[in-house]
Every structure is written in structure tokens, then in C-alpha cells.
Amino acid sequence: MDLAFLQPLYEQPGPWASVYVDTSRHTESTAHERHLTARALSRELAGQGADEATCLAVRSALEELRHSSEPHGRALFARAGEVVLDPPLAERPAGGSRARWAPLPRTTPLLETAGEDPVCVVAYIDRKGADFELRRALGREDAGSVTGRQWPLHRTASADWSERHFQLAVENTWEHNAAQVAEALAACREETGADLVILVGDDRERRSVHERLPQGVRERTVEAPHGAGSRLLDGDVERIRAEHVRHRVEEDLERFLAARSPDAEGRAPAVEGVPAVVEAAREHRIDELLVRPDGPDAHREVWVGEEADQVAVRRTELKTLGEQRSWAARADDALVRAAVATGAPAISVTPARPPAGADAPVGGLGALLRWT
Template sequence: MDLAFLHPLYEHPGPWASVYVDLSRHAEDTPHQRQLTAEAMSRELAGQGADEATCRAVRDAIAELKHSPEPHGRALFARAGKVALDPPLARAPQRDRAVWAPLPRATPLLDLTGEDAVAVVAYIDRRGADFELRSALAREKAGSVTGRQWPVHRTGSADWSERHFQLRVENTWEHNAAEIADALAVCQEETRADLLILVGDDRERQTVHERLPKRLHERVVAARHGAGSRLLDGDVEEARATHVRRHAEAELERFLAARAPDEEGRARAAEGVPALIEAAREHRIDELVVRPDGSDIHREVWIGEDADQLAVRRTDLKILGEQNSWSARVDDALLRSVVATNAPAISLTPVEAAREQDIPAGGLGALLRWP
């Protein structure tokens, strides 16, 4: 997951209010329920020591969502009486929650917004194709392409003139398939889609697939439905979830390969809180790997004002020359560090039936830029 959008959270010192709100329920009394949620989250923050201005900012921001049609939820991060960031969520949180802490509680975003695979669905027939952009938050038209309109259908006759006509049909379809593939490649580049879902007859899908650039072949998914079908939300979600799971599995495989020492006994992966803190201080983390239910996620470490000022013990920070220090959760501290060094992070939640020995120790690991 690219964490660049979190930069505003680390441009100012804390403490921070981090709030996750479920907006997935829509009923007649929804506006009233969301007003109650706004007041409850404000009280929760106040009970944890948040200042009145920040509690009010959070309450007002949630209250403004009373009539929101958003399908999942929203995260809000606030300090000093202002909401600094309020990203929509790609999945609904299990419950509404509010935290007041020295650093933003951003780890849940890895599951709630991370790896929101974007798909372009191409509805193909012999005359052209319609494109539709699908993600957890969007469903919109993404263009169309119209090929040659005549001739497009075969006949059953076998005389020379009909065979000649059928050859022209084939030429027309080959031309149209090439145009569809070109347009689909452009659409993928413009939307940065992770998946291309092809809907149509088997031969039509295959012909378009073959004409796509090779760099896109691994992104193609063939829909189970035939020509004239419109994919249901469940079909698209299944394809998107499969893509996310395979990506997480591939990243775990990278971590496991990097965990093995090289000929000089050095590994290009780290795990365990002390090793990760050291790697973060030295800007060596290339990708943070997180299992949100890991035993070390809630562990407290010590942080300074800058992202690379973190240590297992408070005395270690003083040795490094940092005079001001605060206790913070290790996942919050590591996320701040990787955002500062433009490194990504990934949650291993989608990985199914992973062996315990394959999960980073304590649920936290990292691929390193150098051993």
C-alpha cells in the first residue's frame, strides 16, 4: 500500500485523535444514529484526555456525514481543533472507535483502505466494447470503443462467395478485437487499474486478450458469464479479493525468501521489535509487513519528535541525543517512519491458512533496502 497520502499526519506533532466510523448501514433512522455516533466518539476522546476543540471538530465532521451515501465508512484524524485527513474506507470497520494518542492510529487503514484493487470491466461483442471502472468506492463508465459494423456475422453456406464473405467477417472481427485491445490498454494506463475483467463469448475474450500488451496479460480475468451479461457486484468483488489475496501471498513469499541468510550470513528481512526499530532508525525499511492481530502490535516503544527517533528503551533515545520523548505503540511509530522514507506497507490479513512460522515474529516484519 502506497502511504504517501498519510504525509499530512506527520507534518505536525501530536497528540492525535484517530476515529473510524462505520457508514455501511442505511435506514430511515440513519441520520439520528450517526448524530449519536458523533457525540459518542467526541465523549470517548474527551475521556482519553483530548482537548475540547479537537473533540468538537471530530463531532462536527461526523455529524456532517449524517446523510452520506458512502457504502463503507470514514477515518478521521484530528489535532489542535482541526481534522487534518478524512479518507473514505474501502471496507467497513468492525466497530466505531476513537483513540487519543501521541501518533495517529493508522495501522487499521492497511486493511480498511489498503489494496483496494481497481478493475476495468470490458463488455465485449463483435461490434466493440463498453468499459466500466469498478472499485470498492466507485462504479462508473470508463469509455467505449466502436469497431467496424459490417460484416460481423458468419453464414452457414459453403459456396465460394459465402466463404469469401466469411473471410471478410473474420477480418472485421480481427480489426475490432485489435481496436478493443488498444483502447483497453489506454484505459488501464489512465485509470491504473489492477485488473482487466473481460466479459463476452470465449472466443471474443480470448482474441482481445491475445492482442493486449504482454505487460497486461497477468492482469486479465475472464468472467464466468457470457456475452450480453452484466457482472454482479459479487462477481467483481470475488475477482478483486482474489487479486488482493494473491498480492499479499506474493509479498509474504518475498519476505520469506529475504528472511533466509545469504552466503555471508546476512538477511534482507527483519522481524521482531528491536530489529525493526534499528532498521527504521537507519532508513533501511523497504516495505513494512504487518499482521494486525500479531502479539507485538500493541507493544510500547519510545519516540522523539522526528520519524527516525525511536527506540525500545527511553534511555536509548537520550543516548542518541533526543531530549523529548513519548511512549507510543510500535505499529504507530513504524508507520510514521516508513511514511517519512516513502516506503510502502502491506497487511497479511488476506493471506489464507498461513503457517505460524511463516508470519513475521509478533506480526511485524520488513523487507530491507540493504542488510
């Protein structure tokens, strides 16, 4: 996950209100339920010591979501009476709506609820051409269409020579249209930056287009098992998206597992555990942060200063480095802040299926390094 969008959260000092609200429920009483949620979360922040202005800002922002049709939820980060960032979520927040008041923004849950959201181009193919649709977790939108030759399109059952000639013309029309669809689909994927292409249609039509796609696009293309009229198609799309995320995370995890073994000189291009990852963060060496949110080290307490690289396992370490002001913070949130400051991405390894017996990263926190 590219963390650049979190930069505004680290340009101002804390403490911060971090709120995750579930908007996945839609009934006749939704507006009233969300009103009650807004009041409850505001009171929860006040009970944790949040100032009145920030509580009011959060409540007001939550009240604006009373009639929202957002399918999953939203996160809000506020301080000093202002909501600074309110990204939509690609998954409903685990455990429902909740709020936290702390020295650092509670950003780690975003790795799962707003992190990997692959964009898909879904191509609905028939013999005449195709319609393209762009799909994300937050919805879908039209992405254009392509129309090929309109005649002839249908074969006959006759064995007459003229009919065989006609059928050959039909074959040529199909092949021509498949090539046009493939060309337009490749252009659509490049323009949208989509991670995946999903082909929907009859077996022959899907296969004809698939075979004509450029190699780079073909490697990112999957054929849906159900057609456009099937109620199972949406499930196909979500399953394909989830498999894509899992595959990418597993690749990163495999790279981490290989990198954490030291070389002949005793150096390893990956580290794990709070002390080692904190040291790497302080030295700006994190190339990618790996987090297992349910790991015991994720909520371990570390000490942070005003700057992102001012992080230490013990408070005395920061004083030794010359930092006089420090606060206790969760290790995962402190490390996410450090990653944002140096432009490093972060992933939740939860979707991955680690090799049997592998506990990776140990404790739930690890990093691939820029240098050893």
C-alpha cells in the same frame, strides 16, 4: 501501500484523535444513527482526554457524513481543533466505528481498510465493440468505449458459395473489431494506470480480445465467468480484485521469508520482532514494512520522540540518543510513522496464505531492509 498521503499527520505534533467510522449501513434511519454515532465518538474522545476543540471538530466532520452514500467508511485524524486528514475507506472498519486519543495517529488500520484497492478496467465486449468501466472499492465510472465495423456481423446457415463468402466477411469483421477493442483497451489501461483488466462477454468475444492484447496487459487480464446481464458479475469483479491483492501480498511475504534467512556472513536482508525492526527504523533501513495487525507485537508499547526516527524499545535509549521528550506509543503506529518519513511502503499480510507452519513475520512486525 504507498504511505505518502499520510505525511501531513507527521508534520505536526500530537496528541491526535483517530476515528474510524462505518458508513456501510444505509436505511431510513441512517441519518439519525450517524448523528448518535457522532455524539458517541466525540464523548469517547473526551473521556480519553481529548481537548474540547478537537472533539467538536471531529463531531462536526462526522455530522457531515449523516447523508453520505459512501459504501464502506471514513477515517478522520484531528488535532488542535482541526481535522487534518479524512481518507475514505475501501473496506468497512473491523469492529465498527471507534475513536482513539494518543500521542501518534492510529494509522495501522488503514493498511487493511484503505490499503490495497486495485483499480480495474472492466471491458463489456460484444461483436460491435466494447464499453469500458473503471472500478474501485469506492465505486465505478465510465472510462470510454470503442466501436468497430458495423457490417456484416451475423452469420447465416446457408451453404451457398455467396453465403460462405459472406460468412468469411463476418469473420473478418469480428477479428477486426477484436483488434480494435484490444488496442483501445491497452490504451485505456495505460491512461488510467489500472492494476487489472476484466473482460466481460461471450466466450469467443472475450478470447478474441484477450489474444490480441499486448503481453504486458495480457498478464494483468482476467476473463469474468458471467456476462454483463448476470447478477453474479459484481461478485466476480470483487473476487478477482481480492485474488489480485492476495497474490501481491503473498509475493511480498515469500520475498520476506526468503530474505530473513542469514547469509554465510550472518547477515539477513529482512528482520522481524520489535527490537530489530525498531533498530532498522532508527537507522532509516526499512525498505518495506510488513504488519500482521493481530500479531502480539503490533500493540506492544515503544517510546517515541518528536522525530520519526526517534523510536526505541526503552525510554532510556532515547535519552542516550539525546532526546529529552518522549511518549509511549503502539509499536505498529510508531513504525508506520518511521516508514512514512523515509518513503517506505507498508503492507498488511492478513490477505496472504503463508506456507504451512510459517509465522511471518514473527510477532506481527517485520521489515525488508535497504541494506544489511
